[in-house]
Amino acid sequence: MGIKNKDPELLTINKKSALTRFLASKELYLFCLPGLIITIIFHYWPLYGAQIAFRQYSVRQGIWASEWVGLRHFVRFFSGPFASQIIWNTLVLSFYGLVAGFPIPIVLALLLNSFRHKRYTKVIQTVTYAPHFISVVVMAGMIIMFLSPRVGIINTFMGFLGIEPVNFMGERSLWRHIYVWSGIWQGMGWSSVVYFAALSGVNPELHEAATVDGATKFQRILHIDLPTILPVAVMLLILSLGSTFSIGFEKVYALQNPLNLAVSEIISTYVYKIGILQNDVSFSAAVGLFNSAVNAVLLITANSISRRLSDNALW
Secondary structure: OOOOOOOHHHHHHHHHHHHHHHHHOHHHHHHHHHHHHHHHHHHHHHHHHHHHHHEEEEOOOHHHHEEEOOOHHHHHHHOOOOHHHHHHHHHHHHHHHHHHHOHHHHHHHHHHHOOOOHHHHHHHHHHHHHHHHOOHHHHHHHHHHHOOOOOOHHHHHHHHOOOOOOOHHHOHHHHHHHHHHHHHHHHHHHHOHHHHHHHOOOOHHHHHHHHHOOOOHHHHHHHHHHHHHHHHHHHHHHHHHHOOOOOOHHHHHHHOOOOOHHHHOOHHHHHHHHHHHOOOHHHHHHHHHHHHHHHHHHHHHHHHHHHHHOOOOOO
């Protein structure tokens, strides 16, 4: 009843007040405008190209004139001999990296935040940040060189101990560990920055009161610092789950070789090989669309679970 019988004059006043608020903050809206334009151009406008996954795309005919084939490319992928192995490799590599790597930046931030010698804390932070700025290609080259069975420093040291050299990059059982833990080493310092920022907002009086009450350093970390960064950690965990199928292509591709292909072939490298190297654009677009759809479902699911179990969620 209240909605149907709204006074037209009241609606006019509300519209004028909204326009007044907009004009009063127009500088802020103009400040956000470049980011909005970039997002629309590079994230929303290209979405019309997703229809390539449902067409037999021809460069000469263009997107709209290409033949519509429906779900043919999706059926071809899931009925192919490599689909299950590629999806499994992607899931294992992603969840392994998430389970092993997600807690380490949190632990690093908590330990350094409670470290008394702030001068040494800055040195440790700098040392842990530095690997983040090494490019992926250079990092892959370093890994291959260090683990080389002929000139690698690891095998050279093993030779001094009388141990036979090991072709680490050719061992399927070792490849995932090398990929994940080298990534953790490279990114743990940079990933801890957001937790340091959250810890900086902790009221020092809480620690002082806890110390007076006889709380140990571990108890203060457990009951003061950890609850402070928990909402941030939950948000980052949800975002990480939403990108489960979006493993970085460059490092995986750079570390691949015929000996480890059975465990290193993932969706992103498969899409590159089919779409770029074999010029099968429509099929690679279908696989990429499936990848994005699964990521979206995982993001929504993780957010819903987090919202039901706690008050922390993206929306």
